[in-house]
Amino acid sequence: MVETVPYIPENAPFTAEQRAWLNGMLAGLFSASALPAALAKPSHRIAVLYASQSGTAEGLARKLAKELKAQGHVPAVSTLVGYTSAALAAEKYALLLASTYGDGDAPDGVQPFYEQLCSEHFPRFEGLSYAILALGDKHYEHFCKFGKDLDAKLIALGANPLSERVDSDVDVDEPFERWKSVVIARLNEVAAGHKTTRPALDPAVGNGETMPAGEGRLASAAKAAPAAIFSRDNPLLAPLVDKKDLTHNESTKSTLHLAFSIEGTGLRYEVGDACGVIPRNDLNLVAEILQTLRFNGNEQVLCGKTGKTTLHDALAHHLQITILNRKIVKEYVTKGKCAKLLDLLVPEQQESLQRYVYGRGLIDLLVEYPGIIEEPAELIAMLPKLTPRLYSISSSPLAHQGQIHTTVAVVRYRSYNRERGGVCSTFFADRSTLSDRLPIYIQPNKKFKLPQNSDAPIIMIGPGTGIAPFRGFLHERRALGAKGRNWLFFGERSAATDYLYREELESMRADGHLTRLDTAFSRDQEDKVYVQDRMMEHAPLFWNWLEDGASVYVCGDATRMAKDVHATLHRIIEKEGGMPAQAAEEYVHALKDEHRYHRDVY
Numbered sequence: 200m201v202e203t204v205p206y207i208p209e210n211a212p213f214t215a216e217q218r219a220w221l222n223g224m225l226a227g228l229f230s231a232s233a234l235p236a237a238l239a240k241p242s243h244r245i246a247v248l249y250a251s252q253s254g255t256a257e258g259l260a261r262k263l264a265k266e267l268k269a270q271g272h273v274p275a276v277s278t279l280v281g282y283t284s285a286a287l288a289a290e291k292y293a294l295l296l297a298s299t300y301g302d303g304d305a306p307d308g309v310q311p312f313y314e315q316l317c318s319e320h321f322p323r324f325e326g327l328s329y330a331i332l333a334l335g336d337k338h339y340e341h342f343c344k345f346g347k348d349l350d351a352k353l354i355a356l357g358a359n360p361l362s363e364r365v366d367s368d369v370d371v372d373e374p375f376e377r378w379k380s381v382v383i384a385r386l387n388e389v390a391a392g393h394k395t396t397r398p399a400l401d402p403a404v405g406n407g408e409t410m411p412a413g414e415g416r417l418a419s420a421a422k423a424a425p426a427a428i429f430s431r432d433n434p435l436l437a438p439l440v441d442k443k444d445l446t447h448n449e450s451t452k453s454t455l456h457l458a459f460s461i462e463g464t465g466l467r468y469e470v471g472d473a474c475g476v477i478p479r480n481d482l483n484l485v486a487e488i489l490q491t492l493r494f495n496g497n498e499q500v501l502c503g504k505t506g507k508t509t510l511h512d513a514l515a516h517h518l519q520i521t522i523l524n525r526k527i528v529k530e531y532v533t534k535g536k537c538a539k540l541l542d543l544l545v546p547e548q549q550e551s552l553q554r555y556v557y558g559r560g561l562i563d564l565l566v567e568y569p570g571i572i573e574e575p576a577e578l579i580a581m582l583p584k585l586t587p588r589l590y591s592i593s594s595s596p597l598a599h600q601g602q603i604h605t606t607v608a609v610v611r612y613r614s615y616n617r618e619r620g621g622v623c624s625t626f627f628a629d630r631s632t633l634s635d636r637l638p639i640y641i642q643p644n645k646k647f648k649l650p651q652n653s654d655a656p657i658i659m660i661g662p663g664t665g666i667a668p669f670r671g672f673l674h675e676r677r678a679l680g681a682k683g684r685n686w687l688f689f690g691e692r693s694a695a696t697d698y699l700y701r702e703e704l705e706s707m708r709a710d711g712h713l714t715r716l717d718t719a720f721s722r723d724q725e726d727k728v729y730v731q732d733r734m735m736e737h738a739p740l741f742w743n744w745l746e747d748g749a750s751v752y753v754c755g756d757a758t759r760m761a762k763d764v765h766a767t768l769h770r771i772i773e774k775e776g777g778m779p780a781q782a783a784e785e786y787v788h789a790l791k792d793e794h795r796y797h798r799d800v801y
């Protein structure tokens with residue numbers, strides 16, 4: 200007989216986060232004992248559904264399916280693109296991994312599924328037990344919103360949660376493991392015939408890992424276009440054909456213009472899309488890590504999807520070595536001999552832990568607490584994957600044929616007596632030269648597109664590297680001969696040193712292609728001036744453009760700028776439209792519904 204997995208009740212004296220952590224740990228411990236009984240049962244079908252744009256949720260869904268299969272269940276993996284709510288209603292068990300995009304929206308192609316779910320006449324879901332892992336990024340205003348919305352909708356439709364939803368920040372490994380262990384323990388418990396409030400599992404209805412085509416998928420999706428030739432897993436090695444500073448030598452920052460040749464490769468993009476780049480770590484740092492650990496780098500290791508490789512290759516190409524996080528510290532501590540770090544791992548010390556990891560990297564941990572890693576495999580197991588970085592494309596396929604341009608702010612900082620850099624931006628700045636072939640792919644952004652009506656006015660707000668897609672938009676509109684008016688708000692630190700694409704922009708302003716160009720150089724006077732101050736200065740005109748049907752686009756920093764610009768947009772509508780806050784809110788909602796307010800923020 201299988202023991203029931205103990206569960207911390209909601210009224211126990213813990214925060215939600217502490218409770219989730221404890222439940223995960225208990226489930227992990229008890230799922231092992233549940234395993235033999237679960238395996239002894241006939242196999243059971245579990246739909247594993249993912250809503251993914253750049254592949255993280257999909258990768259985790261496949262990983263989960265493998266584990267479910269190993270435990271005697273029959274996972275059926277499917278994307279939610281083209282999936283129907285009727286198909287979901289026909290399932291008994293569904294595990295959903297859902298990322299969030301745009302302004303808290305579903306990933307591309309998943310919205311029709313969600314809309315079906317929201318349609319009034321949709322059947323109830325009492326027969327469905329489900330669990331959701333929501334993927335997101337805390338930098339965004341609407342953290343994990345799609346996963347949260349999906350959860351709320353399923354509850355409202357009568358579905359039964361198998362476990363509490365887990366909301367994951369970009370560092371997905373730990374939340375995924377925590378969620379997975381609870382969910383699998385629950386499924387094993389039910390499979391073992393335990394007394395439960397959830398419905399019993401049905402016998403298998405299939406035995407493949409992937410849902411058969413047509414089952415739960417719309418015919419149109421089954422006929423969807425073939426996958427792009429180049430992707431995150433199969434990037435194009437594109438020659439770097441231009442690399443220049445957009446900022447002056449005397450600037451306090453460094454921003455680069457890069458151009459890649461895609462001539463004759465078949466790689467296609469649209470303005471508004473992003474370019475994904477697979478970076479490489481700094482080999483000096485790799486050497487320092489190897490030396491500190493007394494490894495030579497030729498040790499054979501198993502490294503995730505890459506499989507068998509050398510330790511040097513794993514550290515150079517496949518693992519994130521510059522940043523620390525809770526999971527790394529936790530894994531390190533479990534190997535012993537660092538009592539100080541152990542103290543930081545208790546939930547009450549969350550802030551101290553954040554302070555410890557901020558500005559430190561793997562090398563600091565290895566130097567401060569030496570002699571802990573004894574085998575290369577231990578190092579591989581504790582490090583997260585090195586993920587691709589995205590850059591908004593700053594060219595237009597019509598105006599810059601055969602090329603993709605990006606505009607990259609180089610991340611450099613000094614902390615704990617060491618000069619440090621962002622992996623990808625310094626890969627461009629310090630470790631790439633002209634004619635090097637760099638691995639890139641296109642990350643489409645269907646939500647950040649020019650209006651279909653080329654006569655419609657557009658307002659673009661893009662300080663710093665936020666200018667990137669707007670350079671693409673302006674060139675595209677010119678190449679198309681679009682008649683619509685163009686208004687750009689650009690901001691940077693100083694006009695003399697940081698005015699990105701100055702000549703191009705001023706020339707477009709001079710010939711009238713840019714109807715208006717308003718700049719805000721924050722550090723050229725005593726008090727900071729930002730793009731939103733310029734928007735406010737021109738509030739009556741801004742309002743007129745809105746009333747004339749202008750679409751508004753915002754690109755750049757998500758943490759501060761996009762929030763302040765959003766608030767300013769509301770203020771302008773309230774003031775110039777003579778509306779109370781609630782009505783201004785509705786006005787902004789209407790802009791979004793009409794696809795006239797778009798944000799590409801990071």
Ligand SMILES: Cc1cc2nc3c(=O)[nH]c(=O)nc-3n(C[C@H](O)[C@H](O)[C@H](O)COP(=O)(O)OP(=O)(O)OC[C@H]3O[C@@H](n4cnc5c(N)ncnc54)[C@H](O)[C@@H]3O)c2cc1C
Nearest residue numbers: 558588589590591606607608612621622623624664667801
């Ligand atoms: C859709 C999208 C579009 C984007 N478009 C652009 C674009 O057009 N141009 C552009 O430049 N970027 C863009 N970005 C951001 C870009 O993807 C990268 O995140 C950015 O270049 C940093 O990557 P990196 O590898 O250089 O740095 P990473 O290796 O990711 O390092 C960044 C990390 O370093 C640490 N850090 C940074 N500064 C400090 C400090 N002062 N003290 C302590 N720690 C610090 C922080 O942990 C930070 O998260 C975009 C992102 C997205 C999602």
Ligand SMILES: NC(=O)c1ccc[n+]([C@@H]2O[C@H](COP(=O)([O-])OP(=O)(O)OC[C@H]3O[C@@H](n4cnc5c(N)ncnc54)[C@H](OP(=O)(O)O)[C@@H]3O)[C@@H](O)[C@H]2O)c1
Nearest residue numbers: 608662663664665690691692721729730756759760763801
């Ligand atoms: N770690 C770093 O050292 C570092 C440095 C730069 C950028 N970044 C990050 O890298 C990304 C891209 O940076 P970027 O080069 O595009 O430029 P950015 O940092 O976004 O700065 C562009 C301009 O925006 C201004 N700005 C700052 N806060 C603002 C706000 N609340 N509203 C409107 N404007 C504001 C900046 O002014 P001031 O800077 O004068 O306030 C600057 O004039 C951003 O996500 C940013 O957070 C990190």
Ligand SMILES: Cc1cc2nc3c(=O)[nH]c(=O)nc-3n(C[C@H](O)[C@H](O)[C@H](O)COP(=O)(O)O)c2cc1C
Nearest residue numbers: 251252253254255256298299303335336339342343
């Ligand atoms: C353009 C863009 C917009 C995003 N918007 C949000 C958002 O609004 N809220 C959020 O929590 N995460 C947001 N994210 C973060 C993603 O949800 C997160 O990176 C997730 O892990 C991606 O999963 P995927 O690879 O399966 O698509 C955004 C990411 C990008 C690139």
